[in-house]
Amino acid sequence: MMILRSHHITALSALGLLLAGCGEASLPDIVARQAAKAVVRPIIVEKLPGVPPDLVTECIIDNATAAELTSLASDAATGVSPQTTETVVAIAGRPEAIECVTREGLPLILNG
Secondary structure (H helix, E strand, O other), X not given: OOOOOHHHHHXXXXXXXXXXXXXXOOHHHHHHHHHHHHHHHXXXXXXXXXXXXXXXXXXXXXXOOHHHHHHHHHHHHHOOOHHHHHHHHHHHOOHHHHHHHHHHHHHHHHOO
């Protein structure tokens, strides 16, 4: 029989609250998104200087397919390739991604 100590219960409760606050995203999805962001952001900084990299990265991640997200997350471990950059640029050029950047970025521009 396993005995749970109070600090175990507290840690499990905190993890439960963290996961509950994530809505429909599962822990593997969250990890994949974070790994993909680590790959996408430097590409944005290099290819699109002057744009807010965090905002554009979020829009790209939000508009990537599941397969693209998995590929980008894998590239965090294996390294960025020309294919990685092509994927990021292709996603950035989609109407939904452009709309996201415009919708989310315009208030930043207008409000300084």
